Amino acid sequence: MSVTATSHSFAQMQQTEVPNSTKATDSKAKSREEGGNPDTEKAANSVLPTIVIEAKDNGEVIGNVAKRSATATKTGTPIIETPQSITVVTRNEMDMRSVQHLTEALRYVPGVTVDQFGFDGRGFEYLFMRGFNATTTANFRDGLSNAAKGLFFAEFITDTFGLERVDVLRGPASVLYGRGDAGGIVNRITKRPTAAPIREVEFQYGNFERERFAADLGVVSKDGTIMMRLVTTALDSDTQVRYPNTGGDRAHNERFYIAPSITFRPNAMTSLTLMGDMLNNRSGSSPFYITAPDGRFTNVLQSDPKFARYSTNQATFSYQFEHHFNEILTVRQNFRYASQKGRFQDLFALGYNDPDRPTLMDRGTYATNERLNQAVLDTHLQAKIATGPVNHTMLLGVDWNQTNAFMRYFEGYNSDYVPPPIDIDDPVYGAQPILRPDLLVQHSKQRIDQLGFYIQDQLKYDNWVLTLSGRHDRLHTKDSDLLNESVIRNKNNAFTGRAGLTYLFANGIAPYFSYSQSFMPQPGVDAESKPFDPSRASQYEAGIKFQPTGGKSLYTVAFFDLTKTNALTRDVNDPTGVHLMQTGEVRSRGVELEGRSELLRGLNVISSFTYLDVDNIKDTDFKGKRPIQVPTTMASGWLDYSFGALGYEWLKGFGLGGGVRYVGSTFNDQDNTSTTPSFTLFDATLRYERGPMLFNINASNIFDKHYVSTSFFNRYYLGTERTIIGTLTFRF
Numbered sequence: 079m080s081v082t083a084t085s086h087s088f089a090q091m092q093q094t095e096v097p098n099s100t101k102a103t104d105s106k107a108k109s110r111e112e113g114g115n116p117d118t119e120k121a122a123n124s125v126l127p128t129i130v131i132e133a134k135d136n137g138e139v140i141g142n143v144a145k146r147s148a149t150a151t152k153t154g155t156p157i158i159e160t161p162q163s164i165t166v167v168t169r170n171e172m173d174m175r176s177v178q179h180l181t182e183a184l185r186y187v188p189g190v191t192v193d194q195f196g197f198d199g200r201g202f203e204y205l206f207m208r209g210f211n212a213t214t215t216a217n218f219r220d221g222l223s224n225a226a227k228g229l230f231f232a233e234f235i236t237d238t239f240g241l242e243r244v245d246v247l248r249g250p251a252s253v254l255y256g257r258g259d260a261g262g263i264v265n266r267i268t269k270r271p272t273a274a275p276i277r278e279v280e281f282q283y284g285n286f287e288r289e290r291f292a293a294d295l296g297v298v299s300k301d302g303t304i305m306m307r308l309v310t311t312a313l314d315s316d317t318q319v320r321y322p323n324t325g326g327d328r329a330h331n332e333r334f335y336i337a338p339s340i341t342f343r344p345n346a347m348t349s350l351t352l353m354g355d356m357l358n359n360r361s362g363s364s365p366f367y368i369t370a371p372d373g374r375f376t377n378v379l380q381s382d383p384k385f386a387r388y389s390t391n392q393a394t395f396s397y398q399f400e401h402h403f404n405e406i407l408t409v410r411q412n413f414r415y416a417s418q419k420g421r422f423q424d425l426f427a428l429g430y431n432d433p434d435r436p437t438l439m440d441r442g443t444y445a446t447n448e449r450l451n452q453a454v455l456d457t458h459l460q461a462k463i464a465t466g467p468v469n470h471t472m473l474l475g476v477d478w479n480q481t482n483a484f485m486r487y488f489e490g491y492n493s494d495y496v497p498p499p500i501d502i503d504d505p506v507y508g509a510q511p512i513l514r515p516d517l518l519v520q521h522s523k524q525r526i527d528q529l530g531f532y533i534q535d536q537l538k539y540d541n542w543v544l545t546l547s548g549r550h551d552r553l554h555t556k557d558s559d560l561l562n563e564s565v566i567r568n569k570n571n572a573f574t575g576r577a578g579l580t581y582l583f584a585n586g587i588a589p590y591f592s593y594s595q596s597f598m599p600q601p602g603v604d605a606e607s608k609p610f611d612p613s614r615a616s617q618y619e620a621g622i623k624f625q626p627t628g629g630k631s632l633y634t635v636a637f638f639d640l641t642k643t644n645a646l647t648r649d650v651n652d653p654t655g656v657h658l659m660q661t662g663e664v665r666s667r668g669v670e671l672e673g674r675s676e677l678l679r680g681l682n683v684i685s686s687f688t689y690l691d692v693d694n695i696k697d698t699d700f701k702g703k704r705p706i707q708v709p710t711t712m713a714s715g716w717l718d719y720s721f722g723a724l725g726y727e728w729l730k731g732f733g734l735g736g737g738v739r740y741v742g743s744t745f746n747d748q749d750n751t752s753t754t755p756s757f758t759l760f761d762a763t764l765r766y767e768r769g770p771m772l773f774n775i776n777a778s779n780i781f782d783k784h785y786v787s788t789s790f791f792n793r794y795y796l797g798t799e800r801t802i803i804g805t806l807t808f809r810f
Contacts, residue, residue, distance in 0.1 A: 139243070142171045142682055143632050143674045145625075149245040149265040151536065151545070152221065152254055153460060153471050158625045159536075159543045161578025161592035162251075163189065163262075163636045163670060167244040171684070174718060174735060175763060176776035176803050180236045180244070181205055184264070185739055185761075186714045188670040188686035189248045194707040194744075196787030196795040199317040199331050199363030200388045201235040207261025208248055208640055209666040209692035209708045215259035215598060219266045220353075220396065222414050223257045226452035229485035229522050231422045233450070234392060236266055237335040237357055239280075239292050240309045243267045248670070249617045249638060250596030252574040253547040256479055256530040259598045260615030260642040260666075270351055271296055271305030271341040277810045284803035286328065288315035303343050310336040318799045319363045319379070321507050327383050329363035351398045361388040364424050367794040368439055368502055371430050375786065375794045376502045380441060381425045385497070385512040392418040408460040418450045423514055425497055427792050438499045443490040443515045451482045458532075473534040481526045490515030521560040524609070526599050528553050545578040545592075553599050557609040570612055572597035588623045600646060604659050611660065615642040631675035640666045641695075647705060647748065662696035664705060680723025684716040684737075700748045707788050709742035709756070718763075731768050737761040746790045757785040757797065772807040 138145040144166035148154045157164050165187045177183045180203045181192035191206040198204065204213050214227040217234060224234050245265040251258030276296035283289055296307040312334050319329035337355035364381035396414035403409070423445035432438045458475025490496055490513070497512045532549040553570040578592030594617050600610040621636035642664050649659040668690040676682050692708045694700045704710075718735035739759045746752040760781055765774040782800035789795065 139166075139168050139170070140630050141676055142168055142174075142684060143630060143676070144168060144243070145632075147245050147247075148221065149218075149247050149263070150251070150254075151534065152458065152473060152475075153534075153536065155471075155536065157632065158586070158588045158623045159538075159580055159582065161543075161545055161580050161590040162594065162619060163248040163621065163634060163638075163672075165246040165248075165672060167246070169242050172238060172241070172244075173774070174733075174765075175716075175737075175761070176774060176805055177238050178803070179203070180238055180264075180266070182778070183238060183241075183244050184246065186684050186686060186716055186737065187246050188672045188688045188712070189262075189668075190246060191707070191709060191712065191741070193798060194788055196365060197318055197798040198365050199319060199329060200361045200365075201333075201359050201390070202233065203235060205264070206708060207246075207259075207264075208638065208668065209690050209705065210259065210261035210642060210664070211646065212259060212261045212264070215257070215600075216262060216264045217266075218255065218258075218263045219394075219414065220268050220398070220412065221265060222396070222412055222454040222456060223255060223479050224266075224414075224416065224452070224454075225257050225259075226416065226450055226481040226483070228418075228420070228448045228450045228483045229520075229524060230446045230448060230487060231388070232390070232418055232420045232448040232483065232485075234416060234418060234452075235357065235359065235390070237311055237333070239294075239311045240269055240335060240337045240355065241266050242269045248636070249592075249619055249640065250574070250576075250594040250615050252551075252596035252598070253549045253576040253594065254475075254532055254534065256477060256528055256549070256551050257598060258596050260596050260613065260617070260640060260645075268337070268339075268353060268355075269294065269307060269309050270339050270353060271298075271307040273298060273302065273305065276307065278807060280805060280807045282803060282805045284315075285801065286316040286318060288803065289313070290315070305341040305343070307339045308337070309339075310334075317363045318796075319365055321379055321383050322377060322505055324383065324507050327507070329361070329383065329386070331363060332358075332360040334358045347402045349398075349400050352395075353397070354395045355393065357390075357392045359388070359390045359392070362386050363388070365795055366424075366427075367796060368427055368500070369789065369792045369794060370502055371436055375789075378500065378502045378505045380427045380439070380500070380793065382497065382507050382512055384508045385443070386424045388420075388422050388424075390418055390420040392416070406462055409458070410460070411455070411457045413455045414453075416452045418448075420446070420448045420450075422446045422448070425512075429792070432499075435501070437503045438501050440499045441497045443495060443497055443512065445488045445514050447486045449482075449484040452480065454479045467539055469538045471536040471538075473532070475532050477530050477532075479526075479528045479530075481524075483522075483524045485520065485522050486518060487520035487522075488515040489517055489519050491517055518561065523556075523558040523560060525556045526553070527555070528599060541582045541584075543580040543582065545576065545580075547576040549574050551597055553612065555599065555609060566609060568609070570599070572612070572614070586625045586627060588625075589621070590623065591618075591620045593618055596642075600644070604649065610646065610658070611644045613642055613644040613646075615640060617641075631673070633673045633675070634671070636670045638666070638668060638670075642666075645705075661694060661700060663694070664692065665695045666690060666692045668692075678723070680720040682718045684714075686712075686714050688712040694748075703748060703750045704745055706746060706748060706790065707744050709744050711742035711756075712740060714739045716761075731766050733763075733765040733767075735763040744788060746788055752789070754786055754788050757783065759783060759797075770809045772809070773805070774807070775802070775804045777802045 150160045217224040248262040278294040280292040290313045292311040316328040321327045335357045339353040341351040343349045364386035394416040399411045425441045428440040456477040461472045530551040534547040537544040551572045555568045557566045574595040576594040580590040596615040598613045617640040619638040624633040645664045646658045671687040673685045716737035721729040721732040743756045759779045761778045763776040779800045785797040
């Protein structure tokens with residue numbers, strides 16, 4: 079078997095080929111260069127026909143441009159043939175920009191709004207897609223839903239060092255995944271064992287006394303049948319969250335991540351990969367700034383450095399099995415079990431209630447103990463057949479997705495547990511101990527059980543590609559209010575579909591049109607402990623993709639019209655600002671432009687533009703209003719140059735890059751009376767590589783622009799300040 083190996087800074091190839099006897103002339107030297115084993119290949123050549131093995135999640139990558147993705151179809155389809163918008167953020171790009179957090183990876187992706195709550199060191203991955211909140215609903219990992227949401231804070235988070243790439247599919251995607259929301263999905267592709275041994279260690283230091291160690295190590299058995307990999311990181315850092323009048327106390331973060339994996343490939347037809355990981359996250363970063371009585375920003379944090387705590391322990395186990403019966407039939411089965419335990423506590427503002435001291439803000443305490451478990455199993459059969467002049471890639475599958483969430487929610491009303499008020503003109507922190515509240519206000523369990531059956535056919539005739547998909551879901555939910563001893567059970571059935579048509583011109587231009595639907599069970603409950611109804615969405619999308627011969631560029635223009643029912647928004651009657659409520663119907667229309675290209679040798683560019691027209695169209699309270707935190711316009715561009723392309727020896731290894739990001743103004747309230755202004759940020763990177771060593775220094779928001787991401791519920795959320803990170807990497 080000839081296995082194409084790539085550098086660890088690039089994703090694995092989507093397509094590997096098993097040679098037949100007509101290719102037996104390939105030399106052993108060439109085989110070793112490509113990462114294969116010539117002895118096992120010699121045996122395979124004598125007995126195996128020519129077949130194509132398509133990996134599920136990885137795709138052919140050249141620099142910052144990926145040619146294939148399995149996220150939209152589960153079949154490793156070329157991106158240019160997929161009738162829906164896809165962006166792939168490669169490992170090369172993440173390393174180039176020193177990405178430390180998932181939302182940082184998505185900063186230059188069209189249609190995606192990130193960090194709408196500004197800087198948040200707690201690990202939450204806030205993002206909107208095409209105007210819809212996708213913080214948890216878009217969370218997918220290796221083609222399986224990771225979109226489990228607890229009943230308050232609990233949700234699965236990601237360490238980006240453990241990722242090979244990030245695939246962003248915009249628009250409804252329920253037809254293959256079940257729990258795919260209206261805006262799309264973000265599929266995180268995990269690093270897994272490769273045919274080429276990997277040995278890399280990384281030391282990192284940045285402002286706010288950031289220190290991180292990381293290692294990526296891989297080994298391969300002599301016969302190539304067993305491959306192993308270990309990825310780990312350890313982080314110790316302060317943050318930009320700084321408490322006034324404390325001598326400079328800053329919120330502190332600690333994180334540890336470890337992810338072993340092993341692949342067993344007994345022959346060219348079968349492979350089994352086992353993966354596990356553990357992530358421990360500790361944070362005191364509470365990013366809530368109090369609003370003055372007249373609406374001014376105060377730079378006063380409502381929390382307390384000795385009380386705010388966000389602590390999670392998270393672990394997963396998964397396997398990926400694939401077997402090729404012949405050149406026609408392939409079966410795959412993917413499974414993952416994920417679990418998280420969390421303890422959270424913080425303060426919330428109650429208002430200015432003392433007329434004699436109008437600058438005195440009363441505060442309350444709350445705390446939660448939460449558990450979140452999710453099991454996902456996906457099995458599908460792929461068949462490649464021809465009926466006359468039409469070639470089919472057919473998929474028949476079934477998946478099961480079960481989520482269990484448990485929460486105990488406490489508040490402090492007894493005088494012993496009520497924290498002291500804080501004066502915004504003279505804030506005092508840590509003056510007296512604040513006790514964790516012990517009054518149990520909510521004790522809840524929620525179980526969501528979903529079983530889905532799906533079928534897909536990709537028909538290719540001449541230059542036409544027609545994609546037809548359909549899915550039926552059965553959904554059972556059970557919500558238990560253990561405090562009041564009540565249980566609510568619901569059953570839902572839903573059909574979702576997708577149809578798309580693409581025409582492939584010989585010059586690389588591919589116009590397409592598609593219609594897609596989504597059905598999304600919505601975890602959690604409202605302020606009255608009532609479970610949310612599932613949401614539905616439908617979208618029309620038309621666009622053009624252009625990929626010139628050679629595959630070093632990809633340009634996309636997409637127009638879409640997307641409507642979602644039962645959308646969630648922040649509950650205006652909840653003083654903590656964490657509960658949600660359902661609105662009627664939201665429509666999002668817009669256009670997205672994206673270009674990823676190597677303009678000249680060594681010169682790479684990433685550019686995007688997004689225009690969104692998002693409105694509540696049926697809700698009686700907010701009809702005609704734009705949802706909060708949704709900008710109308712976004713634009714970004716990144717330019718990177720490797721000076722080695724000039725041919726001068728003394729410049730070899732040097733690289734320089736820079737980017738600009740613009741985010742338009744947003745509304746802070748559902749009535750659209752308060753606005754957060756637009757902002758523009760600049761990023762830069764400088765790197766030097768020599769032999770086994772790579773040094774990279776990256777700065778985001780390089781001019782240290784101080785801006786507000788949003789403000790509501792008597793709180794301000796500050797944007798991310800200038801962050802400078804130096805990374806020294808050794809490869810051996």
